[in-house]
Amino acid sequence: MATIDEPRSGARAVDRAIEVLNCFEGDDPELSVSELAQRAGLPISTTHRLARALVRGGLLEQDPGTDRYRIGHGLATLARPALTRLGLDEVAPHLYALAAGIRITVSVSLIDDHDAVTVFQARPPVAFCHHQVPRARQALHASATGHALLAYAPTRAAADLDLDRVRRTGFASELIETEDPIRALAVPIVGPHRQVRGALAVQARAARLDSELVRAVVPAMRIAAGRIAPLFQTTGGTALSTAELRSR
Template sequence: MAAIDEPRSGARAVDRAVQVLNCFEGDDPELSVSELAQRAGLPVSTTHRLAQALVRGGLLEQDPSTDRYRVGHGLATLARPALTRLGLDSVAPHLYALAAGIRITVSVSVVDDRDAVTVFQARPPVYFCHHQVPRPRQSLQTTATGHALLAYSPARATADVDLDRVRHIGFASELIETEDPIRALAVPIVGPHRQVQGALAVQARSARLDDELIRAVVPAMRIAAGRIAPLFQTTGGPAFSAAEFRSR
């Protein structure tokens, strides 16, 4: 007899299918069945069966020439109501205008538990490179996007930077140490009731995003954040009070 708290086979299959879908949260647009199995922590045979079921349901697609899987159009269709609730249909034109103006990809993130999760990206028509794409899920404690949110939190969580300084200058900055270092910048999106609803961020090679460009980019980011704030809606995350938002 199965344990009382053990999920039924149908529920277990759904949980595993979700595990497979979550494998596409990263930067890789296409994955092989073996890569999916490794990321999901499932046997290859189980992963193949689940992936094929997801293909039949339109949630995944399989490239006939490589047999690799990618997110299907059906998943985008299911996501549309959530994007509409966030107000991203109205927000998108402002983000694309900003991206075109500063020639850097613009990302919007919201709080999800202890992480900042990217919910939208607007790429520029020129000067795009992969350095401009942030990780889809970032730590609140150690990233510019997270610091832009935490600096205005009533809890004032401890981070690796001086959050009072972030509050004072109005934006967060992070140097991502890689072979080709990357600079990330983020500003808060402040809603009608002076609550921080999310963060608007950009990143690029630090050799390009130098002090001079930062001085030009940050004001444009602040203006864009102010324009999208009344249009942007969140369904979760902490509420940041007016008192906590006021600059010193």
Template sequence: MTDEPRSGARAVDRAIGVLNCFQGDDPELTLSELAQRAGLPVSTAHRLTQALVRGGLLEQSPASDRYRVGHGLAALARPALARLGLESAAPHLYALAAGIRITVSVSVMDDRDAVTVFQARPPVHFCHHQVPRPRQSLHASAAGHALLAYSPARRAAADDDLDRVRRTGFASELIETDDPIRSLAVPIVGLGRQVHGALAVQARSARLNSELVRAVVPAMRIAAGRIAPLLQTTDGAAFSAAEFRSR
């Protein structure tokens, strides 16, 4: 018989569930939206959100009463970013974003998904089309294909998409929407051909046309090469999304 979690542990689990509701495009959520997403009674969601606001992990807009991620989470994340090399890599990522005028993302492999762990937005020409989904299928995304193509377990696999990535050095995906989006990704490969992650960009396909792709991909490759030695744990191994969350 499995022991039920103690009330204190259950409250922590629920608070984590509330925080996880904010994954994605930095949304602002009402209390009822939070309760629905977290699967909690409104009274419980209110009690947890107020505790998280007092702790600085959430903040409440005085104009709309909506909740959003607080500065306290950024302060807690900074040591993990530094330890995993993302803080050192950030200047290169922001320089690339400014140079190509498109948001640059870093994704890592997590089970069957590519999970975005860092984004660098350009100072101009930003639009919401440039923000990838926080979690994408490895087999149905440019970032996922870039990760799989150079994964030791997949190098010998017969797959036309992965063969194309290995041949051209980048992955491309057309996301079919009312305004189609094109996504590009290059692998971040360190010493010993170890894959540390994928560097990706996306924008409206009308803008990210074949001419711009030819200009953007070389800049992405250069940036990936520069940050590859930085994206390591203290023991030199490539990191995963699971490790990023645990830090």
């Protein structure tokens, strides 16, 4: 009986460890063990045991002063081959140059199922604030980034005014209603044969990213998207053709 139960127990532990790691998706937070347990939906004792194992493996780090956990350098090492496969090693200098020029964080997003997922961010050397950090996952049909990714799909709702606007203007815009409203902008990264390879996005406080700044930022974003589009051609399958987008 033990030989049957052990693999099940081991698999369950791996699943729970993944749940703990997923708690850090998004804004690079530092979390206490109780916050981790609440987010993961696990007992505190189980969460503490898993977090300690992840620290030993280098996937998490623990601040010695606060005992709070954060993503460890080991995950960056593991992610490096995937980032190289996506072409982001070559893309990154262009993104950092754009971020420095417009003084806003620049993000690259790809499609994952029905979401736009942020895979890379380039922060500016000055004028950074937390409002510039996008959600890790955004619904394709309800976000500027998603609209930029979907705009060139050949089959679309006839009355989809948001996507029509993206095709007409070359960018998508979204006002995120919060206590301090945020404006998000996104442009598609389009390769040969109108293949949508990703989306380039920025966001900032709407009071700062006003219509005047939008007019200055969007052309720079479109130029950068054009420059990095060829770098996505050798990434081994990250490009999505409009035929593939049709069913999303």
